[in-house]
Amino acid sequence: MSEGHHSTHDDAIPSPAQLSRRRLIQAAGATAFAAAAAPALAQAPANRPSPPTTITTPPRDFSRRGAPTTYFWDPDVIAVDPSFNNLAQPNAAIQRLWTGGLWLEGPAWNAQGRYLVWSDIPRNRQMRWIEDDGNVSVFRMPSGYSNGNSFDFQGRQLSCEHLNRRVVRYELDGSATVLADSFEGKKLNSPNDIVAHPDGSYWFTDPPYGGQLYEGAPDAAGGPSNASGKINPRLGQPPGIGLAKRELPTNVYRLDPGGRLDLVIREEQVPDPNGLCFSPDHKKLYVASTGKGPGDTGPGGKGDIHVFDVGADNKPTNGKLFSDCMIDGINCGPDGLRCDVEGNLWASSNAGRNVGYNGVTVFNPAGKVIGRIRLPEVCGNICFGGPKRNRLFMAASQSIYALYLATQGAGPA
Structure with missing residues (x-):
């Protein structure tokens, strides 16, 4: 769509025919004017060009060189249900803040430092965007091929490392602490996402997605993700990497403030668990079940979201399917999850090559889709x-996008 399409205004100069008609209407009186003008006004929007979106040809240009979005609402922010109008900001547009990554994950917001940190997994680094000047720089390298990042209630960064199969915490004095790297004497698979609980515990998922060359290191020869042994997982890696084999199912764990690691959701309940988050009152836990991972021998995840009740004993119960994430017959596969203060669930969407379905899907607490944000990338x-x-910050394949909202996120990012 050409840039000229952005120049249409409601106060365009009328044609001679319109002027003649106007004189006739004025002569006929105010009642006749209203009756004649209404159809003309109703037809006016049909004569206006449609705003550019992710699904136009050519698609919308999100770069700094692209034409600014002057349509309210942004054409790629879609209210599926009227309730979404109270959450989105009408005069805010989707912005691409940065591009140039390989596969971006784990955005997390540092409130005190006012910066966003995320993982560029294949490059084994974490990046940082500073809010006041928009500068982007390498924040931590190597990062252990980190995936999910978060900040706890004390402002300490938590990171899930694919390469080292562990969860770490970066302390306020600059040191790092290994929080968990094994369960019952067996190495973790590749921790993926982590959230903090007000009681001081950390909850994290442990799927197998780090067991591949692109995002970590495959198993040693004979392991599930390197059954033939033809891949050498030690190439390009520091000493000690590439010797482990997958030993555990894909589970969800809770790390007690005292250091005890408990298995809280088993693979049979949620296969290949990925993103997770609590409801604002921390009485519900949402877990995304993504697709089959490297080395999986079972059916793997189906690209859906599950929800559990969390009681005072910190044990998830009453697990059930929250959403199958199907929209128009297309699976908008979930990954990262976050709740707003109203309890709505915001889920990233990976719809593959189905243009117009990648981005973010928004559900109300009952599991109904109420809104969508379309991005040009997974x-x-x-x-x-x-x-x-x-x-809302969105890590989408090679780029970071942002959108101002009329609501707030619940808890630390």
């Missing part, structure tokens, strides 16, 4: 941030 993970926590 979206892997999201978080709320900004000084007011009213900005």
Whole structure:
């Protein structure tokens, strides 16, 4: 769609025919004017060009060189249900903040430092975007091929490392602490996403997606993700990497403040668990079940979202399917999850080559789809941030996108 399409205004100069008609209407009186003008006004929108979106040809240009979005609402912010109008910001447009990554995951917002950190997994680094000047720089390298990042209630960064099969915490004094790297004497698979609980515990998922060359290191010869032994997982890696084999199912764990690691959701309940988050009151836990991972021998995840009740004993119960994430017959595969303060669930969407379905899907607490955000790239993970926590940051394949909202994210990012 050409840039000239953005220049249409409601106050265009009328044609001579319109002027003649106007004189006749004025002569006929105010009642006749209203009756004649209404059909003309109703037809006016049909004569206006449609705004450019991710599904136009050519598609919308999200770069700094692209024409600014002057349509309210942004054409790629879709209210499926009227309730979404109270969450989105009418005069805010989707912005691409940065591009140039390989596969981006784990955006997390540091409230005190006012910066966004995320993982560029294949490059084994974490990146940082600073809010005041928009500068992007390498934040941590190597990062252990980190995936999910988060900040706890004390402002400490938590990271899930694919390469080292562990969860780490970066302390306020600059040191790093290994929080978990094994369960019952067996190495973890590749921790993926992590969230903090007000009681001081950390909950994290452990699917097998790090067991591949692109995002970590495959198993040693004979392991599930390297059964033939033809891949050498030690190439390009530091000493000690590439010697482990997958030993555990894909589970969800809770790390007690005292250091005890408990298995809280088994693979049979949620296969290949990926993103997770709590409801604002921490009484519900949402877990995304993504597709089959490297080395999986079972059916794997189906690209859906599950929800559990969390009681005072910190044990998830009453697990059930929250959503199959099917829209128009297309699986909008979930990954990262976050809740807003109203309890709505925001889920990243990976619909593959189905243009117009990648981005973010928004559900109300009952599991009904109420809104969608369309991006030109597969979206892997999201978080709320900004000084007011009213900005949604989206890690989408090679780029970072942002959108101001009329609501706030719940809890630390």
